[in-house]
Amino acid sequence: xxxxxxxxxxxxxxxxxxxxxxxxxxxxxxxxxxxxxxxxxxxxxxxxxxxxxxxxxxxxxxxxxxxxxxxxxxxxxxxxxxxxxxxxxxxxxxxxxxxxxxxxxxxxxxxxxxxxxxxxx
Amino acid sequence: xxxxxxxxxxxxxxxxxxxxxxxxxxxxxxxxxxxxxxxxxxxxxxxxxxxxxxxxxxxxxxxxxxxxxxxxxxxxxxxxxxxxxxxxxxxxxxxxxxxxxxxxxxx
Numbered sequence: 096x097x098x099x100x101x102x103x104x105x106x107x108x109x110x111x112x113x114x115x116x117x118x119x120x121x122x123x124x125x126x127x128x129x130x131x132x133x134x135x136x137x138x139x140x141x142x143x144x145x146x147x148x149x150x151x152x153x154x155x156x157x158x159x160x161x162x163x164x165x166x167x168x169x170x171x172x173x174x175x176x177x178x179x180x181x182x183x184x185x186x187x188x189x190x191x192x193x194x195x196x197x198x199x200x201x202x203x204x205x206x207x208x209x210x211x212x213x214x215x216x
Numbered sequence: 217x218x219x220x221x222x223x224x225x226x227x228x229x230x231x232x233x234x235x236x237x238x239x240x241x242x243x244x245x246x247x248x249x250x251x252x253x254x255x256x257x258x259x260x261x262x263x264x265x266x267x268x269x270x271x272x273x274x275x276x277x278x279x280x281x282x283x284x285x286x287x288x289x290x291x292x293x294x295x296x297x298x299x300x301x302x303x304x305x306x307x308x309x310x311x312x313x314x315x316x317x318x319x320x321x322x323x
Contacts, residue, residue, distance in 0.1 A: 130312075132260075140252070140260065140303050142312040156311050157217075190259055195271070200307040202250040204271060206259035 097121040097205040099191045104210030111181050115210060117174040117191030125149070125169035128194035128201055131176045133187035134209070143189070144176065147199045154199065159185075181214045188212075218242055218306050220315035228323040235291040237318045239304035244284045248308040251280055251289045254317075255300045263302075264289065294320070 103115040117129070130145040144165040145154045153165050164177040174191055188209040194201030219242040229235055239249065247267035252260040262271040264280035267287060277292040291298055299322050304315040 134254075139317045140254070140305070140314040142305075142314065145312070154310050154312075192260075195262065195265065200248075200310070200312060202262060202265040202271075202305070202307060203252075203260070204262045206261075208259055 097193065099193065099205060099207035101189065101191050101207045101210040104189065104212045106213045106215065107181055108216050109182060109214055111214070112177070112179045113181065113212060115176040115178065115189055115191075115212070117176075117207060119172045119174065119191075119193070122193065124167075124172040126197060128197065128199040129165075129167060129174045130192045130194065130203060131165065131174075132190045132192055132203070132206075133185075133212075134190070135184070135187040138187075141187070145194075145199050146174070148197060152199055178212070181212075183214050186212060186214050217311055218245060218309055218313050220304050220306060220313055222302075222304060222315035222318045224318060225316070226319045226321060228321050229294055230323045231294050231296055233294050235289075235294055235298070235320055237289040237291075237302055237320070239282075239287040239289070239315050241285045241287075241306060245306040245308040247283050248306055249280070249282065249287045250305045250307065251278075252303045252305065253298075253300050254303065260303065291320075 131143040162180045191207040192203035193205040195204035251263040254260040
């Protein structure tokens with residue numbers, strides 16, 4: 096059974112940093128691209144970042160490029176999102192999601208339950 | 217960036233009725249269009265991918281269609297558990313983008 100368990104969310108002041116983690120199990124982690132998607136209060140889903148199975152290719156939304164860094168450790172079946180220079184508009188539930196296939200832009204067939212990030216003073 | 221516009225924003229229907237949801241892209245996405253369902257407090261669920269392929273375990277009452285810029289998600293007969301928000305998403309170009317969502321509510 097595929098499981099994705101996010102952690103690391105919380106309350107942070109504007110300009111601060113957080114590191115989200117996603118522990119994966121139930122599938123061959125290195126064979127699939129992984130993504131982060133967020134849902135801000137009262138808004139729709141927003142894609143944040145994706146990484147290829149090998150970790151060699153990374154992609155970012157313009158709204159986070161230069162501030163967020165996606166990475167993975169295939170030996171630990173773990174995905175991370177390092178978030179720096181956080182802004183109020185980054186407040187959202189952040190979901191870790193697995194690609195259905197190997198290609199980086201694959202649709203997302205399994206999602207974690209999400210971790211809440213609140214940026215406020 | 218490809219903009220996806222979903223309509224209507226809200227669809228008020230009764231159980232057993234047919235739901236037709238629309239997603240229009242600002243430029244062609246060929247058939248690289250995905251539909252997700254999300255209920256309050258839950259993670260999104262993959263329904264269909266590549267415009268018309270149902271994901272594993274998705275009931276046959278859900279069907280996707282379309283190509284290019286115009287896509288439709290049809291729920292042939294609404295079950296009580298189908299009342300939720302539905303999002304479309306394109307994957308032909310980076311950045312990946314989602315539509316604003318259609319809420320299917322009980323009339």
